Each structure stands twice: as C-alpha cells, then as structure tokens.
Amino acid sequence: MAKKKWQEHGYPAQLAEQLEDKVVRCHLSPRNCKIRPGQHGFCMVRANRDGELVSLNYGRSVHATEETIETEAVFHYEPGARILSMGNIGCMLNCDYCHNWKTSQARFVEDKDVFHYTPEEVVDIAERHGIQVISWTYNDPVVWHEFVTETARLAKSRGIINLYKSAFFISPEAVEELIPVIDIFSVSIKSMDPKYYRKITKGWIEPVLEATEQVYRAGRHVEVSTLMVTDLSDSEQNARDMARFVGECLGPEVPTHFVRFHPDYKMTDTIRTPVERLEHARRVSLDMGLEHVYLGNVYDTESTNTWCRGCGLLQITRYGLNAQLVGVTPDGRCSGCGLDAHIKRVPNPVAAQATLDELPAHETYDLAHFDWHGDIRAVHVQVENTSDRPQEVFHRRVRRDNPNTGWTRIALEPQESYRFISAESFNDEIGVVVAVPNGCTSSLHQVFDRAHFPTTEAAAGTQNADITPLPLYVRPTR
Numbered sequence: 053m054a055k056k057k058w059q060e061h062g063y064p065a066q067l068a069e070q071l072e073d074k075v076v077r078c079h080l081s082p083r084n085c086k087i088r089p090g091q092h093g094f095c096m097v098r099a100n101r102d103g104e105l106v107s108l109n110y111g112r113s114v115h116a117t118e119e120t121i122e123t124e125a126v127f128h129y130e131p132g133a134r135i136l137s138m139g140n141i142g143c144m145l146n147c148d149y150c151h152n153w154k155t156s157q158a159r160f161v162e163d164k165d166v167f168h169y170t171p172e173e174v175v176d177i178a179e180r181h182g183i184q185v186i187s188w189t190y191n192d193p194v195v196w197h198e199f200v201t202e203t204a205r206l207a208k209s210r211g212i213i214n215l216y217k218s219a220f221f222i223s224p225e226a227v228e229e230l231i232p233v234i235d236i237f238s239v240s241i242k243s244m245d246p247k248y249y250r251k252i253t254k255g256w257i258e259p260v261l262e263a264t265e266q267v268y269r270a271g272r273h274v275e276v277s278t279l280m281v282t283d284l285s286d287s288e289q290n291a292r293d294m295a296r297f298v299g300e301c302l303g304p305e306v307p308t309h310f311v312r313f314h315p316d317y318k319m320t321d322t323i324r325t326p327v328e329r330l331e332h333a334r335r336v337s338l339d340m341g342l343e344h345v346y347l348g349n350v351y352d353t354e355s356t357n358t359w360c361r362g363c364g365l366l367q368i369t370r371y372g373l374n375a376q377l378v379g380v381t382p383d384g385r386c387s388g389c390g391l392d393a394h395i396k397r398v399p400n401p402v403a404a405q406a407t408l409d410e411l412p413a414h415e416t417y418d419l420a421h422f423d424w425h426g427d428i429r430a431v432h433v434q435v436e437n438t439s440d441r442p443q444e445v446f447h448r449r450v451r452r453d454n455p456n457t458g459w460t461r462i463a464l465e466p467q468e469s470y471r472f473i474s475a476e477s478f479n480d481e482i483g484v485v486v487a488v489p490n491g492c493t494s495s496l497h498q499v500f501d502r503a504h505f506p507t508t509e510a511a512a513g514t515q516n517a518d519i520t521p522l523p524l525y526v527r528p529t530r
C-alpha cells in the first residue's frame with residue numbers, strides 16, 4: 053500500500069526496547085509488538101524506521117472539536133463543561149462495531165481528514181475559545197502517547213484539565229506516565245466476558261481492568277462505561293459482572309454508564325440495543341449497591357439525571373449531550389441536604405456564553421439549517437474564516453415552543469478553522485441554524501451517538517433509516 057502523507061513523519065517513540073538486528077519491541081500496549089525494520093505494529097501508527105521505534109501520528113489528528121463533557125461519558129466532573137476533543141489515527145484494538153473505524157483503523161484514513169497540530173496550538177485553541185478541559189478521545193488516545201503526554205503536561209501548566217477517554221488496553225508503564233498529567237479517566241470496558249473481548253475487540257480484558265484499578269488507586273477521577281451490543285453484551289449477567297467489578301475493585305461511588313449501541317462497521321446486520329435492556333442493567337447495578345448509574349445514547353429517560361442519595365433532590369438534569377446543574381453547590385455537595393454528591397467542580401468555571409437576540413446588522417450572512425431527524429440528534433459544525441481579518445460566526449437552536457433562543461457567537465482568527473458540536477438539548481428542539489458572514493464557510497457533519505467523529509458531510513445523506521452512519525464498510529472480497 054502506498055505511503056500516505058500523514059505517515060511520512062516519524063517522531064521518536066517512548067516505551068521502546070531495542071532487540072537484536074535492529075528489531076524493536078513496543079511496550080505501549082499489552083500487545084508488546086515485535087517490529088522489524090520497515091514494518092509497523094498492530095495499530096499501524098508505530099513503526100520501525102531503521103531500527104528506531106517511531107510514532108507516525110505525532111500531532112496528526114482529526115479536526116479539534118468543541119463538545120461537552122457529557123460526550124465522553126463523564127457525568128460527575130463539572131457537568132456541562134465545554135471540552136476540546138482531540139482524536140487521532142489508529143488503535144490498539146479493532147472492534148467489530150467501531151463507529152470511528154474510518155480513523156481508528158489506519159488503513160482507511162485519508163489525508164484530507166488529517167490535521168496537523170503542535171502541543172502549543174492545541175492549548176492555544178482551548179485558551180482562545182475559553183475551554184477549560186482538553187479531551188483525548190475518539191479512535192483511542194493510547195496510540196498517541198507521546199503527543200498526549202507532552203500536550204497534557206503543557207495544558208496542565210496553564211491550568212487546563214485533561215480528560216482521557218479510552219478503551220484502556222494499555223501497559224502499566226504507559227499508565228504511570230499518564231497519571232501525573234491526566235485528571236479524568238473515562239474508561240470504556242467493552243464487556244466483562246473474556247471470550248467476547250478476544251473475539252469482538254481483538255484484545256483481552258485483564259490489562260483493561262488492571263489499568264482502570266491503577267488510575268483509581270492513584271486518586272484520579274474515574275468513570276466507567278460499557279457499550280451494550282444487542283444480543284452480545286447487553287445481558288443481565290454482563291451488567292452484574294460490571295457492577296461487581298466497579299463496586300469491589302473500584303468503589304460504589306464511581307459513575308457507571310450503560311451505553312446504547314448502533315449498528316456500524318462490520319456489525320450492521322442487527323438492531324440498536326432495546327432501551328428496556330439498558331434500563332434493566334441500570335436497575336440491577338443500583339440494586340447491587342452502585343450509587344451513580346446512567347444510560348448513554350438514550351433520550352427521554354430519567355435514567356440520565358442525578359438525584360441526591362440522601363434527600364432525593366434532583367441535582368443535575370441531562371438531555372442527550374447537555375447538562376444543567378440544578379441542585380449542586382460549587383464544592384460538589386447537594387444544595388438540599390449538603391451530602392457529598394461525588395461531583396468534582398473546576399475552581400473557576402467560565403461563565404455561560406452570552407447570546408444575541410439578532411445577528412449584527414453591519415454584515416450579511418449565509419444561513420445553514422439542520423433539522424434533527426431519526427437518530428441524528430447532534431451535528432458537528434465546521435466553520436472556516438478564509439479571510440485575512442478576524443470574523444465572527446453565529447449559531448442558534450430552533451425550538452418549537454420558543455423560536456428565539458439567541459445567537460451564540462464564535463470569534464475566528466484570520467484563516468482559522470473551528471469545529472464544534474451542536475446537540476439536541478430539549479425535547480421540543482427542531483434543529484440548529486449556523487450563520488456565517490462573507491469570507492467564512494460552514495459545513496455540517498452528522499453525529500451518530502456520543503464520541504463519534506464523522507468524516508462525511510451531512511449532504512452525503514444517510515443509510516439504513518438513519519441508524520447506520522455513512523460511510524458504509526464494505527467487506528473485502530478474497
């Protein structure tokens with residue numbers, strides 16, 4: 053296969069062992085790949101170049117994207133916080149249902165989808181846009197180790213929180229390097245069944261559980277989620293095993309998320325997880341003593357809200373990827389009875405963005421409309437300032453019962469490209485409108501469930517009654 057542009061640059065990799073005859077071994081993930089000169093590891097983003105282990109994806113990313121912290125299955129750390137999501141290329145697993153397979157499986161990555169960042173640029177974007185959390189996410193941050201640790205260290209020195217959303221198939225040595233710079237770990241445990249792990253993810257479960265315990269013991273904020281795949285991992289037994297692991301090996305206060313699956317990649321011949329199975333998994337886990345259990349990718353349920361364990365006060369309401377604090381004090385306690393709500397808060401949260409009733413009159417704007425439909429309840433909006441002067445673009449929600457929700461402003465530097473999520477946040481919400489002045493462009497990308505990075509524009513349409521996103525994976529013929 054011809055080398056793509058993003059693969060040309062090799063950056064010295066950590067956790068390398070030199071063997072004989074210029075062979076190297078990579079100790080970043082439990083695969084411990086032995087790599088000969090000119091070859092690459094299972095993840096396809098770490099290679100042996102003339103006897104040296106190099107990272108091919110250092111600073112090679114999908115577009116940096118502003119989202120909310122709920123996107124990452126993090127419900128107990130500054131609810132509603134805006135985050136800057138950074139995803140890259142490659143993965144140490146190959147799950148049959150991966151919804152980010154266009155970026156996680158390096159052979160499918162196209163140069164057009166790859167953006168180049170330096171650590172300084174990532175931190176600068178977060179600071180300029182008033183974002184207090186950087187999230188290392190999407191495909192999987194494990195295989196981006198050097199860039200993550202260097203950038204997270206810089207971000208931390210500037211007062212920014214780092215969030216790590218991962219399948220966490222990672223070596224203990226790599227975890228030790230993350231602990232000093234990462235504040236929040238959101239771990240996706242694919243199932244508690246070792247056979248399922250081998251067959252569906254191509255990894256194995258033991259290192260995942262060990263790494264999760266390692267960061268919990270180190271005092272980091274940990275939340276755990278599991279994708280309940282229809283008829284494969286959505287059983288009561290799996291829920292019980294998950295609850296037992298969280299309750300006994302971590303702590304009952306660790307938030308646990310049961311996440312709804314959608315058909316994707318090699319698993320399109322099935323249906324979305326029935327919601328009653330997710331609700332059942334939640335009830336079973338609460339009965340076993342877990343204190344905070346939630347559903348993911350499910351709308352119009354109370355099972356995404358947070359209530360006080362002591363007095364029953366509603367503390368946080370959530371709809372999709374949005375959250376509103378209604379009963380939590382600034383130090384994370386119930387505002388009714390004072391009980392510890394297990395909610396961590398940032399010391400000085402940025403104020404909510406002000407909105408405008410009308411667009412500024414001195415400009416003319418192109419408007420792009422997107423209506424929620426089927427299972428599409430969020431969209432990535434990419435805006436670009438192609439001019440040589442600072443510009444402002446705007447977006448607003450359209451609600452059936454409240455048409456004028458106000459315009460939110462985004463300031464763009466000359467030539468800046470910026471991407472952000474707009475997600476349905478009320479059940480009477482119809483869609484979103486984006487307004488760009490002359491010299492700016494916008495494009496819309498449909499998001500299928502949380503932590504999905506779409507590579508296809510909305511104009512390309514959808515497949516399979518909106519439950520399977522484009523692009524469709526085509527099995528290779530032999």
Ligand code: SF4
Pocket residue numbers: 078079080081082083084085092093094095096097098143144195
């Ligand atoms: S990160 Fe894992 S899969 Fe990639 S080369 Fe290293 S050991 Fe192999």
